[in-house]
Amino acid sequence: MSLTAEPSRIAQPARAILPTRGLGDRISALFWRHPNVLLITLLALPLVWLVVVYLGSLAALLLQSFYSIDEFSGQIRREFTLSTYGELLQPANLDIIIRTVAMSAAVTLGAVVIAFPIAYFAARYAKGHWKALFYLGVMLPLWSSYLVKVYAWKLILAREGIITWATDGIGASAVLNGILALPVIGGNSLSTSYIGTWLVFLYVWLPYMILPMQAALERVPQSMLEASADLGASCWQTLRTVIFPLALPGIIAGSIFTFSLTMGDYIIPQIVGSSRRFIGQAVYQLQGTAGNIPLAAAFAVVPIVIMLIYLTIARRKGAFDAL
Amino acid sequence: MTAAVEFLNVSRHFGSVRAVDGVDLSIAEGTFFAMLGPSGSGKTTCLRLMSGFEQPTGGMIRIFGQDCSAVPPNRRNVNTVFQDYALFPHMNVRDNVAYGLMVKGVDKRTRHDRAEELLALVKLEGYGARKPGELSGGQRQRVALARALINEPRVLLLDEPLGALDLKLREAMQDELKALQQRLGITFVFVTHDQGEALSMADQVAVFSQGKIAQIGTPSEIYEKPRTRFVADFVGSSNVLTAEMASRFGAPARPASLRPESIRIGDEGARLRGHVTALRYLGSGTRIVVAVPGGELSVFVTKGHPLPEQGAEVGLVWDAQAMHVMEEG
Secondary structure, eight states, rough: OOGGHHHHHHHHHHOOSOOOOOHHHHHHHHHHHOOHHHHHHHHHHHIIIIIIIIIIIHHHHHHHHTTTEEETOOOOOOOOOSSHHHHTSHHHHHHHHHHHHHHHHHHHHHHHHHHHHHHIIIIIOOTTTTHHHHHHHHHHHHHSSHHHHHHHHHHHHHHTSHHHHHHHHHHHHHHHHHHSTTTOOOOOOOGSHHHHHHHHHHHHHHHHHHHHHHHHHSSSSSHHHHHHHHOOOOHHHHHHIHHHHHHHHHHHHHHHHHHEEEEEEESSSHHHOOOOOOOOOHHOOOOOSSSSSHHHHHHHHHHHHHOOOOHHHHHHHHTEEEE | OOSSSSEEEEEEEETTTTEEEEEEEETTTTTTTEEETTTTTTTTHHHHHHHHHSOSSSSEEEEEEEOTTOOOOGSSEEEEEOOOOOOOOSSSSHHHHHHHTTTTTTOOHHHHHHHHHHHHHOOOOTOSOOGGGGOHHHHHHHHEEEEHTTTSEEEEESSSSTTSSSSSHHHHHHHHHHHHHHHHHHHHEESHHHHHHHHHHSEEEEEEEETEEEEEEOOOHHHHSSSHHHHHHHHOOEEOOHHHHHHTTOOOOSSSEEOOOGOEEETTTTTEEEEEEEEEEEOSEEEEEEEEEEEEEEEETTTTSSSOOOTOOEEEEGGGGEEEOOOOE
16 A cells, blocks of 8 residues: 555545435335335335235135025125034034044145154254255245146056056055055045045145244254253153243244145146045135035135134143244 | 373274374272363363263273273263253253253152252352243353253363353353262363463363373372463463573573462562563553563563563563473473
8 A cells, every 4th residue: 555545535534425426226215214205115015905906805714604695596695694614613614624624634734744854954053055955845846837747647646657556566455445445544445535635635734734844943042952951851851841832933834835725726636536525615616516605615614713722722721932 | 099080092083083092091980180281272171071072093091990981871871061052942940950851750849849959059049941042151151060960970070160250240150060060979080272261260271282281180289380382371371491591590401381479570580671562461460571581471570560661671680489490392
């Protein structure tokens, strides 16, 4: 550094306040003086979307469910009534609800069991390339069409499919036949049984369980697991008393996805499974061919209510305490 | 008497990094032992080897005479106070403290009573129902301490437990920890990078450098008779005289340490003369840097003594025995 550069800088002393450079600077200044303006600018569009499009349509749905259909004319009677909800309690409709809830619960439970080791590996051990591989492996199925995946599964599970072929090959067809002979969940083949429906649901929604679970496990500091072991806990005790409660918000978040996505789906049970209907299918048929919008709306409210009950219980149990 | 903790040529290598490299040490039962060193010197890894979170890649670790190379952390009667306290956020203070008894299957009533006793020991009576998130840093530190003591460990390991506290609280906790250790008679092994903390609290100090122990001794030995240039410099930032300089002042021709507070400013009997290049006010006195032929020396002038001006020529006086001859290196 030479001193000869100094005089030119001294000749033009630096200003304490710099001139504005145009519109960008003026907008920045506005936001700086009025932080609320920035907040409104950021939130206006999403809020309009959320309130008008999202909550608005939900309110319309709720409203429809309190209307009823005139049995003779087939017209919607726009008067407040609870009779549509009463219809839900008819044995045929109640069956649909119970079937759907049981399937959603089974899918969620299966997803928790399968996702936990994967999420645990990703959160605790995967570094660098392994982490990238994990994300790729979990996300990759999401990049392909949902319908293609479901049909692919139909082929895998069909009587002429790869699973039957493989079990025959290793001489385990008796096991497969034994599973298919199980009451209720069994069937003619995997692709026409509840087991098949469950497997496809599990496959399709698993990423939505793994990702929040992994995020939750990642937030559990290593020192906390060490503290547990240090105080004498076995691996199992640490899992039960420290890891599980701390990962619970993630598990709940994941289960909200798997549970509600299963409850609302109407394509998978139509392609893979016994022909018995789920809520999604009932809604699809009622608002379409049957033209019974009120009952379709009442059916659609069921998953919402179940999720609200579920979240309330989860909150009471302290699932969100560690958030 | 068997040693509480014994390291026999213990190493812990992570790939090519030698975090701990051939360490021998023996910690007598009932002592307050400090492991002092800069970050990355291997002191924390040594602590983790004692608790079992790390396994040695070489050598043998004995706790009360028993080889524990193959013993997992949950079966070692050794407990740790973690640097970040590692309190379980989903449990209240009482359940945190009682955790060690809970995993042993002690019934709720007994373990809660015991937890209250330990909370009283760390002066946190009545805090049992609170969550760790509602406590201050100092209070969390006490909870971590109570939790680590509930299993009545034979050795308590403390990983920089005061690092996150502010100065005032840290000093108060230093006194409390020391008093607690004397009362309980448990061996405390304490990791710190703060030399003041190590000197004021410990019975024995091990100074770590690059995975090895540079020196083990009592605080006064470490401070007054540093064995190497590293120890002299790290503990109390001493002046290190070169071998050539040391021999000029009648000492053997080896590097020597000379503490800044051992040097006086005065013309009578001055061994060296130099110019004052910097003055740093430290509250209890002033540290003066004097440029002398062949280097510079720090001089500590206690409050009340006259201070030279910046740039003034001064004479430096010290007693021959104040110079401590060290090993090479």
